[in-house]
Amino acid sequence: MDRGMKxxxxxxxxxxxxxxxxxxxxxxLAMALAAALALPWFISDYxxxxxxxxVIYAIAVLGxxxxxxxxxxxxxxxxxxxxxxxxTAAILMDPxxxxxxxxxxxxxxxxxxxxxxxxxxxxxxxxLYLALATFALSVATPQLLKYDAISKxxxxxxxxxxxxxxxxFGLEISQDRWLYYFSLAVMLLLFVCAWNLLRGRTGRALxxxxxxxxxxxxxxxxxxxxxxxxxxxxxxxxxxxxxxGAIAIQFVAPDSFNLFLSISFLVGVVIGGLASIPxxxxxxxxxxxxxNVAEQVSKAAPWAIYGTFLILFMYxxxxxxxxxxxxxxxxxARRRRAG
Amino acid sequence: MIHNRLLVAAAxxxxxxxxGTAAAAGKYSPGATDKEIxxxxxxxxxxxxxxxxxxxxxxxxxxxxxxxxxxxxGRKIDFISMDDGYSPPKAVEQAxxxxxxxxxxxxxxxxxxxxxxxxxxxxxxxxVPQLFVATGASAWGDPKHFPWTMGWQPSYPAEAKxxxxxxxxxxxxxxxxxxxxxDDYGKDYLNGFLEGLGAKAKTMVxxxxxxxxxxxxxxxxxxxxxxxxxxxxFNITTPKFAAQxxxxxxxSGWKPLHFLNNVSQSVGGVLKPAGLDKSVxxxxxxxxxxxxxxQWKDDADMQAWNTWMDKYLPGADKxxxxxxxxxxxxxxxxxxxxxxxxxxxRANIMKVASHLKDLKVPLLLPxxxxxxxxxxxxxxxxxxxxxxDGEKWARFGDVICPKR
Numbered sequence: 001m002d003r004g005m006k007x008x009x010x011x012x013x014x015x016x017x018x019x020x021x022x023x024x025x026x027x028x029l030a031m032a033l034a035a036a037l038a039l040p041w042f043i044s045d046y047x048x049x050x051x052x053x054x055v056i057y058a059i060a061v062l063g064x065x066x067x068x069x070x071x072x073x074x075x076x077x078x079x080x081x082x083x084x085x086x087x088t089a090a091i092l093m094d095p096x097x098x099x100x101x102x103x104x105x106x107x108x109x110x111x112x113x114x115x116x117x118x119x120x121x122x123x124x125x126x127x128l129y130l131a132l133a134t135f136a137l138s139v140a141t142p143q144l145l146k147y148d149a150i151s152k153x154x155x156x157x158x159x160x161x162x163x164x165x166x167x168x169f170g171l172e173i174s175q176d177r178w179l180y181y182f183s184l185a186v187m188l189l190l191f192v193c194a195w196n197l198l199r200g201r202t203g204r205a206l207x208x209x210x211x212x213x214x215x216x217x218x219x220x221x222x223x224x225x226x227x228x229x230x231x232x233x234x235x236x237x238x239x240x241x242x243x244x245g246a247i248a249i250q251f252v253a254p255d256s257f258n259l260f261l262s263i264s265f266l267v268g269v270v271i272g273g274l275a276s277i278p279x280x281x282x283x284x285x286x287x288x289x290x291x292n293v294a295e296q297v298s299k300a301a302p303w304a305i306y307g308t309f310l311i312l313f314m315y316x317x318x319x320x321x322x323x324x325x326x327x328x329x330x331x332x333a334r335r336r337r338a339g
Numbered sequence: 340m341i342h343n344r345l346l347v348a349a350a351x352x353x354x355x356x357x358x359g360t361a362a363a364a365g366k367y368s369p370g371a372t373d374k375e376i377x378x379x380x381x382x383x384x385x386x387x388x389x390x391x392x393x394x395x396x397x398x399x400x401x402x403x404x405x406x407x408x409x410x411x412x413g414r415k416i417d418f419i420s421m422d423d424g425y426s427p428p429k430a431v432e433q434a435x436x437x438x439x440x441x442x443x444x445x446x447x448x449x450x451x452x453x454x455x456x457x458x459x460x461x462x463x464x465x466x467v468p469q470l471f472v473a474t475g476a477s478a479w480g481d482p483k484h485f486p487w488t489m490g491w492q493p494s495y496p497a498e499a500k501x502x503x504x505x506x507x508x509x510x511x512x513x514x515x516x517x518x519x520x521x522d523d524y525g526k527d528y529l530n531g532f533l534e535g536l537g538a539k540a541k542t543m544v545x546x547x548x549x550x551x552x553x554x555x556x557x558x559x560x561x562x563x564x565x566x567x568x569x570x571x572x573f574n575i576t577t578p579k580f581a582a583q584x585x586x587x588x589x590x591s592g593w594k595p596l597h598f599l600n601n602v603s604q605s606v607g608g609v610l611k612p613a614g615l616d617k618s619v620x621x622x623x624x625x626x627x628x629x630x631x632x633x634q635w636k637d638d639a640d641m642q643a644w645n646t647w648m649d650k651y652l653p654g655a656d657k658x659x660x661x662x663x664x665x666x667x668x669x670x671x672x673x674x675x676x677x678x679x680x681x682x683x684x685r686a687n688i689m690k691v692a693s694h695l696k697d698l699k700v701p702l703l704l705p706x707x708x709x710x711x712x713x714x715x716x717x718x719x720x721x722x723x724x725x726x727x728d729g730e731k732w733a734r735f736g737d738v739i740c741p742k743r
Contacts, residue, residue, distance in 0.1 A: 302384075
């Protein structure tokens with residue numbers, strides 16, 4: 001197709017719905033990718049480790065965003081899926097002796113099933129009631145993980161310690177850099193998958209269910225199936241993040257997966273930008289770095305500072321960081337057109 | 340060898356102090372210079388265990404006093420304390436920040452079994468001392484596999500062995516019933532106790548019951564233990580369950596010789612809710628002086644502690660045992676750094692820490708000392724038994740050291 005031609009209406013619609021990328025978006029993506037690839041060469045191993053965590057949380061935030069942002073189902077329990085993924089990876093690696101990269105699909109598969117099954121009863125619950133049911137899940141998680149009958153595998157309170165993977169092919173880079181690139185690759189793959197999933201029929205069905213479930217089912221969308229599948233996919237993303245998190249931290253224990261983790265994911269979704277894929281990256285960065293910045297500002301009351309940050313974010317960027325960037329870009333484009 | 344080094348160090352220190360300059364050329368690992376020593380610390384200032392945050396404040400105040408008095412061998416302590424909210428992943432992040440970003444010489448008093456387990460491999464992989472950690476689990480005294488990690492307070496098994504020792508000498512025909520929390524903490528105590536009884540464990544222990552932290556009560560377990568015909572009861576429970584067990588054992592008319600683990604010896608937090616009258620006769624083990632105990636009123640260490648509290652922590656709650664604990668453990672750290680002299684390498688710090696012979700630490704009970712060797716990474720092992728008299732714990736008998 002000739003690029004210089006005036007785009008037809010079909011293409012315009014595709015651009016508007018985000019199903020196709022504009023040239024500016026492709027350039028932006030390429031630049032972001034180049035920056036992400038170059039990043040670990042300019043910072044210390046410790047900072048690289050923090051960015052690895054941000055990448056991992058971004059995957060979890062995207063998982064939750066698919067559920068909340070695109071499908072309108074609330075969850076305060078995604079820390080539980082994160083825990084399931086983390087424990088799957090840890091148990092496969094430590095007593096199991098499985099290589100770390102195989103634990104990623106395994107954790108994803110386990111969480112897909114768990115999430116789907118949890119999604120079935122959740123169908124009967126809407127909005128706040130679903131939020132409460134999932135809240136119960138995340139409150140129970142640390143104690144369930146301590147349960148004695150499974151402590152042979154989970155290590156009980158003591159948890160499971162695992163060894164950090166070395167870079168493959170004799171690459172001369174530090175473990176932290178390797179893990180960063182590995183997580184980044186997994187994230188990119190999952191982001192492309194999510195983009196593919198959400199831009200077509202499926203994405204429209206999910207949004208239709210979110211905006212008006214009755215109309216959606218009248219249009220022939222199988223609401224029940226879609227909703228529980230969305231739960232499953234969402235859990236899959238979070239579970240994979242959990243597995244990566246276990247490998248990066250080298251340790252899992254029940255106290256790692258408390259209620260606050262689930263809330264952090266929600267914070268990431270909202271501050272990153274609801275119903276936006278790139279927003280998840282900002283969500284991950286926020287989860288890792290805002291508490292640290294808060295602690296630097298005030299050692300005495302870091303959580304008060306954290307709260308202040310959240311309020312400021314919500315006040316100045318009500319549509320999240322990604323929404324804010326889009327708004328700036330739109331303003332800039334309009335001015336250019338006007339000028 | 341050690342003596343020589345100490346002598347040299349002491350001479351150098353004296354010279355440095357006398358001359359008013361700390362120009363002595365020392366050997367250093369990251370985190371130590373002629374001017375300062377960076378010490379990292381991880382503590383839950385927020386989250387479910389934030390009550391322990393007090394310990395961090397106490398240690399910071401102690402080091403402030405050390406700095407005000409000229410520091411250690413002329414070097415000031417830069418104490419960097421981080422919050423992990425009792426979350427293991429956060430502890431890993433903070434440990435990495437302290438070691439890689441802030442470049443501390445060592446991490447001191449990181450608190451909590453989960454958090455310390457999370458950073459255990461990392462610290463030993465990096466060969467950075469993880470010194471005097473604030474947990475009683477037995478895992479910290481494993482110099483063969485983890486030569487960079489050391490505990491401080493008596494370990495749970497060590498305490499259990501003291502009760503076993505008492506039984507073997509005072510009541511060798513006891514029939515013992517045990518209630519324990521079904522996790523690593525409970526099993527640490529249980530195994531230490533059985534080990535302490537040795538071959539006699541089989542005949543002496545007549546009943547064992549466990550409970551889950553999630554259980555609402557331990558009433559049914561107490562009934563079972565009572566029905567076993569036991570005349571001695573070892574109560575391995577955390578505060579809430581300890582109070583229930585004491586009350587139920589009393590109300591059911593069971594009058595055993597009742598050992599209560601150190602974890603739950605708080606008078607206000609456990610014995611009051613259980614009923615002070617029902618708690619009379621309980622036996623526990625203690626190793627540190629209580630600031631509330633009137634017998635230490637004229638004790639020089641306690642007076643020094645009081646002066647320090649008034650000057651550096653005005654208005655703080657003097658009845659909290661965290662302040663005495665923090666004072667004593669910070670003293671131990673300071674002493675290790677003092678003895679390391681001008682060789683402030685990480686290897687030498689561990690060497691000094693593992694050669695503490697009978698170190699007298701203020702506020703520890705008379706007869707209780709810090710004692711380590713390259714094969715013994717359990718600094719405090721001696722404790723004294725104490726009986727509850729309806730008001731306070733009254734110590735009795737000798738200080739017992741299970742290893743000797």
